[in-house]
Amino acid sequence: MTIRQILLLIPITVIAFSPSSCNNWHNPKALSDLYNKANYDTAIVHHLPLYDSLKDILIHNIDTIFKFRDARTPVFHGSGPDSGQTTYEHQNFYMFFFKWDSSAESSENYISLETLPFFVYPAIKHSFEALGKNRIRGIMIWTDSAIEIPLPESFFDENTRAFVRHILRWKRTIDISDDPLTKDTIIAPGWTYEISVLEHEEK
Numbered sequence: 001m002t003i004r005q006i007l008l009l010i011p012i013t014v015i016a017f018s019p020s021s022c023n024n025w026h027n028p029k030a031l032s033d034l035y036n037k038a039n040y041d042t043a044i045v046h047h048l049p050l051y052d053s054l055k056d057i058l059i060h061n062i063d064t065i066f067k068f069r070d071a072r073t074p075v076f077h078g079s080g081p082d083s084g085q086t087t088y089e090h091q092n093f094y095m096f097f098f099k100w101d102s103s104a105e106s107s108e109n110y111i112s113l114e115t116l117p118f119f120v121y122p123a124i125k126h127s128f129e130a131l132g133k134n135r136i137r138g139i140m141i142w143t144d145s146a147i148e149i150p151l152p153e154s155f156f157d158e159n160t161r162a163f164v165r166h167i168l169r170w171k172r173t174i175d176i177s178d179d180p181l182t183k184d185t186i187i188a189p190g191w192t193y194e195i196s197v198l199e200h201e202e203k
Contacts, residue, residue, distance in 0.1 A: 026199065030160045035181045035197045038164050041153050045187050047135055051149065054127035054136075055170050059145050061120045066143060068117050069094050097138025098128040109138075146172035161200040168193055 044051075058065065070090050095109045096116070108114075111128065113121055128136060133152065140148040147170040154165045169184075169192045176182040182196035 027160065031162055031181060031197055031199065034157055034160055034162060034164065035183075035195075038166075038195045038197070040185065040193055040195065041151065041166065044135075044151070044168065044193060047131065048188055048191065050127065050131050050135070051168065051191070054124065054131070054139070055147055057120070057123045057127060058139070058141050058147060061117070062141065062143070062145060064117055065120060065141070066091070066094070069115065072114070093140055093142040095138060095140050096124070098125075098133070098136070100133040142172070144171075146170065148172060160197075163198045163200075165196050165198060166193070167196075 073091060096111050097109055099110045111125055116124060137150055137152055149168040151166040151168060156163050171190050176184060184192050184194040187193050
């Protein structure tokens with residue numbers, strides 16, 4: 001996942017950088033220090049039953065959710081054999097996130113009756129509210145039932161211009177053996193808590 005995708009899912013206000021704030025951009029030691037200071041939120045384990053409840057609702061209704069979203073995700077073809085036509089292609093994952101702030105800009109990925117079947121929406125909305133904005137910002141769900149939950153502990157570090165991502169994964173295995181700035185731990189069967197430091201990508 002790119003930093004751009006993460007920032008789309010987790011609204012973050014980034015202050016304009018002064019020259020001094022960029023001194024440690026791509027500085028390996030500064031990035032390593034940032035990584036070493038990143039600690040797991042131990043309270044996540046205490047709230048795992050709530051994450052489990054949300055996960056169970058999603059997986060129980062996964063086929064219905066994907067059919068619902070696919071039918072509302074038009075793809076306009078500007079060229080090729082289907083030029084000028086709109087089709088509805090099957091996606092292998094979708095994002096959902098909760099609009100905690102009423103003043104936030106609208107998004108097609110907000111949890112609502114536009115993005116979830118009417119009989120699933122109340123239960124998922126309740127799960128988010130039970131966890132609260134300090135425990136969850138959004139979810140990503142795949143057709144194979146894998147789930148990722150970006151956690152609010154994530155933040156953008158101005159000094160290194162790197163993003164420190166905290167993410168909870170359900171049944172999604174990621175090989176981090178070659179990434180010195182990523183660590184994970186199994187907190188329960190099927191659940192992995194990962195922390196990674198993602199460098200700013202130059203355009």
